[in-house]
Amino acid sequence: MKRTLDKIDEKIIEELTRNSRLAxxxxxxxxxxxxxxxxxxxxRLERDGHIRGYTIVKGLPASEHPPIRALVxxxxxxxxxxxxVVxxxxxxxxxxxxxxxxGDLDIVLTIEAQSPDRINKVWSDISSLPGVLNTMTSFVLSMAK
Known part of the structure; x- marks a missing residue:
């Protein structure tokens, strides 16, 4: 006999939906x-069909998505x-x-992030620091060594 879900059942399903490996x-x-x-x-939720399985969402290994690197x-x-500032x-x-x-340069930063948007956010944070006069950013296109 299937039972109706109460608030606790719904919360359990919500938590398992967020992370099915939750203890x-x-x-x-x-x-x-x-x-x-x-x-x-x-x-009971599994037996009654409210939970019909657990799914794995396959991601790419970190090595297939190397971080984006920039020099600031x-x-x-x-x-x-x-x-x-340092x-x-x-x-x-x-x-x-x-x-x-x-010499002419003051500070050189190497930044690594997973997206250009994140690098932009870090750059924005750096450029708004008190004591920072100016910045220049270059994205690394390839690494020879």
């Missing part, structure tokens, strides 16, 4: 039931007192290297 204990914490009660409900040249307002950019997870340069 019964994790679901139990979200719906305020015991782990065993969640397990029994899931078994940062010019500070005051090279001698602009250490806060600390701020070095803390950004997309910044894989931060080199303070001599």
């Amino acid at each position: 019964h204990n994790d679901i139990a914490l979200k719906v305020n039931l015991s782990r065993n009660a969640v397990r029994l409900r899931i078994e 040249f940062v010019y500070r307002q005051d090279r001698m007192r602009g250490s806060e 600390r701020s950019v070095a803390a950004m997870p997309e910044v894989v290297s931060c080199d303070v340069m001599s």
Whole structure:
């Protein structure tokens, strides 16, 4: 006999839809039931046909989608007192290297991200930092070594 879904059943289905590998204990914490009660409900939902299977969405391995790399040249307002800029950019997870340069260049950043939009966001964050005078960005087209 099929039963109608209550709010807890719907919440369990919602959580499993988001992440079908979610542990019964994790679901139990979200719906305020015991782990065993969640397990029994899931078994009933499967038996009654409300859950008919679990699907794997195949993705491409990370090696098939290498990150996009860009170099950002940062010019500070005051090279001698602009250490806060260096600390701020070095803390950004997309910044894989931060080199303070001599000569005409000030700071050279290597940025890696999964999309040009993300690089644009990181660039925007960098260019709006107090103490940044100007930036210039170049996308890496290929790597020879």
